Amino acid sequence: MAGLPAVSGAKVVKALERAGFTLARVSGSHHVLRHPDGRAVVVPVHPGQDIAKGTLRSILKLVDITPDDLRNLL
Numbered sequence: 001m002a003g004l005p006a007v008s009g010a011k012v013v014k015a016l017e018r019a020g021f022t023l024a025r026v027s028g029s030h031h032v033l034r035h036p037d038g039r040a041v042v043v044p045v046h047p048g049q050d051i052a053k054g055t056l057r058s059i060l061k062l063v064d065i066t067p068d069d070l071r072n073l074l
Contacts, residue, residue: 009045015073
């Protein structure tokens with residue numbers, strides 16, 4: 001298993017949508033996604049910037065997805 005990929009917030013949102021999450025609402029630059037089983041996560045989407053590694057790690061932990069799973073969804 002390699003480290004976390006450098007990805008933008010928009011790519012993370014699209015990957016999570018492929019994993020079954022839907023966009024519930026947008027508040028400024030924060031996209032709130034929900035899964036039918038009740039999981040929810042907030043993804044910061046800032047144009048031209050990748051998500052910080054610690055933030056990405058927290059998002060993956062909240063949605064119970066491994067870095068390898070994320071790579072497959074991208």
